[in-house]
Amino acid sequence: MVNEFEVSVGLCPGQGGYRQGALDAVRICPRAAEAVAVIDETTSEVLGRSLLATLAEHAALRDEELFAAEPELVQLAIFATSVGVFEVFQADGAGVSVLIGHSLGEIAALVCSGALSVAEGARILCHRLAVLREHDSSGGGMLALACGRERTERILELLPTAGLVVAVDNGPPQTAVSGPAEALRRVERIAEAIGVPSIRLHAAHPYHNALLQAARDALTERICGHHGRTFAIPVFSPVLGRYYRSQDDLGELLAAHLTSPVQFGPALQRAQAAGARVWVELGANRTLTNLVRSVRPDDTLLTPLAGPAAALEKAVAFLAGQPGLLRTAADAARVPAAVTAPPMASNPDPPPALDTSPPSGGPPLSREDIEARIRTIYATALEYPEEVFEPTAELEADLGVDSVKQVELMARLGEEFALGSRPEGLRMGDYRTFGRLVDFVDDALSVGNGHR
Numbered sequence: 001m002v003n004e005f006e007v008s009v010g011l012c013p014g015q016g017g018y019r020q021g022a023l024d025a026v027r028i029c030p031r032a033a034e035a036v037a038v039i040d041e042t043t044s045e046v047l048g049r050s051l052l053a054t055l056a057e058h059a060a061l062r063d064e065e066l067f068a069a070e071p072e073l074v075q076l077a078i079f080a081t082s083v084g085v086f087e088v089f090q091a092d093g094a095g096v097s098v099l100i101g102h103s104l105g106e107i108a109a110l111v112c113s114g115a116l117s118v119a120e121g122a123r124i125l126c127h128r129l130a131v132l133r134e135h136d137s138s139g140g141g142m143l144a145l146a147c148g149r150e151r152t153e154r155i156l157e158l159l160p161t162a163g164l165v166v167a168v169d170n171g172p173p174q175t176a177v178s179g180p181a182e183a184l185r186r187v188e189r190i191a192e193a194i195g196v197p198s199i200r201l202h203a204a205h206p207y208h209n210a211l212l213q214a215a216r217d218a219l220t221e222r223i224c225g226h227h228g229r230t231f232a233i234p235v236f237s238p239v240l241g242r243y244y245r246s247q248d249d250l251g252e253l254l255a256a257h258l259t260s261p262v263q264f265g266p267a268l269q270r271a272q273a274a275g276a277r278v279w280v281e282l283g284a285n286r287t288l289t290n291l292v293r294s295v296r297p298d299d300t301l302l303t304p305l306a307g308p309a310a311a312l313e314k315a316v317a318f319l320a321g322q323p324g325l326l327r328t329a330a331d332a333a334r335v336p337a338a339v340t341a342p343p344m345a346s347n348p349d350p351p352p353a354l355d356t357s358p359p360s361g362g363p364p365l366s367r368e369d370i371e372a373r374i375r376t377i378y379a380t381a382l383e384y385p386e387e388v389f390e391p392t393a394e395l396e397a398d399l400g401v402d403s404v405k406q407v408e409l410m411a412r413l414g415e416e417f418a419l420g421s422r423p424e425g426l427r428m429g430d431y432r433t434f435g436r437l438v439d440f441v442d443d444a445l446s447v448g449n450g451h452r
Contacts, residue, residue: 171265391435
């Protein structure tokens, strides 16, 4: 019987687990390159498309554009990145003691555990994508809300719409709902009215929802009968609420994911209660470690592909050098700072409002003033030093600010600079650097002052 989460927890993300160039970083390792090549071959065989060739084709696209243009490809890239990072660890004798996958990340977790081969995992994911394309005509999607499950359920009670459900419980910071497109638009409007930040996820289907029952049935027929080999590493499932077992029909359970909710927040609570103190993001960003940080600000987070260039190498060195069980928080605190993600704000209450308006009748704010004030707002909210907010700093890739947090902070800028309601068609992907945020506020204030 495994003693749960005693050392380190490997987190395999679903949504948000990829960014341009991430696979190139892991394919430097021959073992990881071999695994990615197997995924590419399987993708070509089952879907008739090469993962690597298509990524190369779209290399000039920004992340947001890639997600919109190739939602299926991105899911395969997320899977390949998780497997690739894990193979880099394994090549140097590093590893984790427990794996947790989030949504489609559970397929990667099962591959990393040894329960499925790389080819089996890739084939299962390809069939998943194929049946969704063939059997889902709902036009639905998913919406993330920056609030806990209880508040989300109260919002949904105002919308007695068939097909709208809480699909993902990520704990107090975030919940995701799925359902028909029009129902999601109504949730967005209600959330905006009551001050709850929300953002549409790059989900081409209403995942974890009974609307996908036909796709689930078709997928069960295609992949049932996959029984796991011996698990080299235990895998805890936030969908099942338990560990996978060797006697499980993994195909049948993974097909059931399409209609079953993800309880990631409760899974984190279980891990934390059992003493987890080190968390490793087996993905390209900080999607899951940011959720951990919001409830466990003192834990150690390893984000090998989201930190400095040497973060992957340092994460490998740290994990390979663990002399057994990491028993105390003090042990975790000895991780080199360069390996960990920058701390995110753990206090849900916003800091005191800053006076950003010029004196009555005074001159408009200069761009330098605007930049300085935005820098102070973001540094205070995120608990970062102000000097990290350079114009070219990428909010998500460099600073780990996820999409929901970006929406929340953008709303705060609207309040602080009295910009009014959010413009129609505003896309967070257009403001991915700190400098672009400053441009946005500067332009909005210039228009408001009649300068343009």
